[in-house]
Amino acid sequence: MFLKSEGITMSLKSLSNETLTEKLRDLSKRDLRLTAEIVSHIHEFMIRRIYLDHGSTSIFGYLTDQLGYPRATAQNRIDAARLLDAVPEIKEDLATGKINLGQITLISMGVRQVEKENPGTKVSNDQKRHLVETIVNTSNAKSDSAAAQVVAQELNIKLDPVEKVRVHQDGSVTIEVHLSKEEFENLKRVRDLNTHKNHNAKLGETVAEAAKFFLEKKDPRKLKTKIKPPRPNPTISSNPNLKSELPTLGSIVPKQNSRKYISVYVVRALHQRDKSCRWTDPTGRSCGSTYQLQIDHIKGLADGGTNDIENLELKCAIHNRRKFELERALAKSPTAAQ
Ligand SMILES: [Zn+2]
Known part of the structure; x- marks a missing residue:
């Protein structure tokens, strides 16, 4: 390696200015x-x-x-x-x-x-x-x-400046952002609504607070487990005239394989286990995206797959869709999609 790079340096050194x-x-x-x-x-x-x-x-x-x-x-x-x-x-x-x-x-x-x-x-x-x-x-x-x-x-526009992110030694960052007038009004409104927590909040702190608030509400990893009882069947509770048509017990118990009844415990455990998209390419490299995660049935419900955690996997929306497309192509022409 050393000899080779020295060789290149040597040969360049010997070139005339014109040739170089x-x-x-x-x-x-x-x-x-x-x-x-x-x-x-x-x-x-x-x-x-x-x-x-x-x-x-x-x-x-x-x-x-x-x-x-x-x-x-x-x-x-x-x-x-x-x-x-x-x-x-x-x-x-x-x-x-x-x-x-x-x-x-x-x-x-x-x-x-x-x-x-x-x-x-x-x-x-x-x-x-x-x-x-x-x-x-x-x-x-x-x-x-x-x-x-x-x-x-x-x-006929005033070009927005490029967003700048400067990372400091301690890992904190300085971000320069450009907001439209309306976006800036929204940010100030969030700050004002939040004044009970921090009277002199800077806009940067407001952004950080808003991000934390969003994650508390939307991040499946942080969601508290709430068990909702299955909704009562409206034909039983709200319409007394339909008594004679009461469904049998079997028909109101949620079917085990119904997509609607993945238990919240399973959903939470799944997010904690997978954390990100589990799609892997042929070399075994996985996607790892945490954006728009969806629950994928490894073996489809229609093919007899269950809602057990062993049959579930988190996938980002894009790869969940990709899996569906590939499976559909495979079903259409089993040889061509190989
Ligand atoms: Zn993915």
Whole structure:
């Protein structure tokens, strides 16, 4: 290893300035072409959603966790792949250096902001193409700030600044966030409602309090176990005239295999056991997402599976759906889905 790297250093040291310049130019040209190729591969990979089969819930997660891309690098390649649908020409523009990934990310940010600020509106493909062409043809749009100005002017918006997260030595963080006027009013309202707890709460503390409150209400790991008796059958309790049609005992006892009657103890134990999505890819790597967790029956109820914890598994909504799709494909053509 040492010898090899020394060999490269030696051979570069022996190059003339002209040759080194030429080589660097050649490499950066190849870098651009390679980037354009990677973007179009990501595009097809996204359409086929192959990342789901490898234990990731998003293309972003796949690129960062499994291919090792830094977050910003992953994001701008994804932005470019998405823009490829509307403006296929950007592949060639990227390969020839007419546009760069930073500029494409600015376009995507602008588009997202317009659609967020004006719910229901969609930036059309023609508008996106026009933005790309304007950036390509504006000679001084090479720098990020100049490109940002073009995007802001063309879309008639004030571009939101990028969210900054600075991590300190003790693990605490400073986050710089941008809120719309309405979102800021909501935050202040939460602070005011919470003044009985902390009279001089800073907005940051209010955010932390709100997060804690949300988790207490919504995090299945923290939910207190409440046992609700099964609802009385309305035909028995509320309609005395139906006495003659009283259901037999067997019909009001919840069926053991009914989806509705997974006991709260089981649900709680399941969340404590699994904690996150248990989907695993062929190499045994598991998803681990804690977002929108659902309860999956390993063996479906229709196939005789039970509500016992051994037959249950937490899966994120995306992988639960993926499992369903794969099972359906398998049922349709048992050989093709292998
Ligand atoms: Zn998952």
